[in-house]
Amino acid sequence: MSTLVANQMPKARSSSGFSFAMLLPGAAATFLLILFALGLVLFLAFRNNDGSLLGAGFSLSNFATLISDPLYWTVTLRSLVIAALVTLATVVTAYPVAYYLAFHAGRRRGLLLFLVTLPFWTSYLLRVFAWKIVLAYNGVLNSALIETGIWSEPTLAFLNTPAAVVVTLAHAYAPFAILPIYVALDTIPKSLIEAASDLGARPFTSFRRVVLPNSMPGVLAAALVVFVPTVGDYVTPALVGGPASTMIGTLIQAEFGKANDWPFGAALSVAVMLVILAVVLVARFTDRRFGSRT
Template sequence: MTQASLSSDRSNRSSLGLSIRKRFLSSEPLRGYSLLSPTLLTMLFGLAMPLLVLFGLSFWLQDYVDFIKTFSLQNYSDFFAKPIYSAILMKSIRISAMVTLVTVLLAYPMAYFIAFRIKSNKLVWLILITVPFWTSYLLRVFAWKLMLGYNGVVNSGLKSLGLISEPLEFLLYNPTAVAITLAHAWAAFAILPIYVSLEKIDRSLLEASRDLGENAFMSFIRVTLPLSMPGVIAASLLVFIPTVGDYVTPSLVGGPSGIMIGNIIQSMFGKAFNWPLGAAISVISMLTVTAMVCLFLWGTHRLRRAVA
């Protein structure tokens, strides 16, 4: 090959490289994907891969300490053959739905107050909301256990006021105690997205509503609430999805009647040492929650379109 042809080949390669680089830099989607690539890789290897392993494990069988690595639907059959698993899953969904409803109802007024009533130092209020979360989640659950216990703060206070003669035993070790503790634990996760939605509302729309003769309540119903629904939906999902699989809170304050599906899964991977069945229960739980979330999003979308 002659010197001229070598120079021409190098020139072509250089121009091709410059062309590719220019196309890459001028393409907004490609630049966006390049920025997201570390996060996408982390999600792939940190979340997708374990889920695939869990899904594959659910089709194996357990023989004492050994895995029988043959394809089988026995674990899924065992789940549906024993009504206790389905009952606990449904109870977990009911508790999480109740926690979500209570948390959003409590979070919305707080978010509204910060967004519309606080004129300055909003950051200070947001930081104050997160102060309880500077401590361990386990410590906060133990704090509620001390408050709701047989000789806890609530019972001691009621006895000192003479309102009760004997401690109230129903305050602890039941689904209500689980719901109260989870609602407090996830309150900040509901307040923040609702606050962001309320803060983004154009105040001129509220003024226009008032100019058209609407009172404060109707302005809230027709303007503020619909425009803040994205934050409400995000808050609901942020609370509902994690609380379905929670097992620490039911273990500490739920008792036998407050057990949730997370406790069953944890026992399968722990004392029961039946990882394939635990994996199958996990897969069924994830699919159930995914289906409910999709149904919830579809319902809220239809409702927002009907209202609009």
């Protein structure tokens, strides 16, 4: 027995060493690309701007400016509202697609899932530019409305508006919402739906009492995946939005770029991260409320 245990110990150590070697590259990348960058942002947020990249001295002046200036409150609130509208639009339109994939796609499921992921094959920037062409003054939408006789001349009501930002972001992040909802729906045992039907539940009642509650973890995951990146997005507002669509990501990019004020830009970034952290905690609480085990 002792000989068997002694023979197994080198194998256990070898397996442990192999696991450590496999984890080391990912852990190193995480530290260098995420933790180090986050630490640098936190460091800069408490520095004073003296014209250099790293600033000079430590103070809370950047955060005092954020709290006292109503501009940043307005832009932050606008960013949250736009991100919430994008999340709502994306989840509402993604749920029927995911429902069809999970329960009615049949043999076409693989092909349809491939089509859902097809937008990932193109650049995000190209997709935003495509919407800019569609919504422009002489774009596809205006041309179609004129050709059908609905309007007599082009309008500027589509481009450079908050609605254009919402539509573009909702389209760009649709696959990120469809996939987690589909996974949640696909894991629901079909026997539960059949049991509800056998007990006399109508299709809508079965959906409301069985399917929807069991798919809520996927819905919340989709909402979180869409909401978090859209709060800080600055490419889409810059291309299809106007002054009324300025978001907090646009201000952060301006501070790091044109203004060359890295400490204040870092303070803005920290403020956004705290807001997102609060949203994540609320989502986590809601997730537990609906009985998720993750």
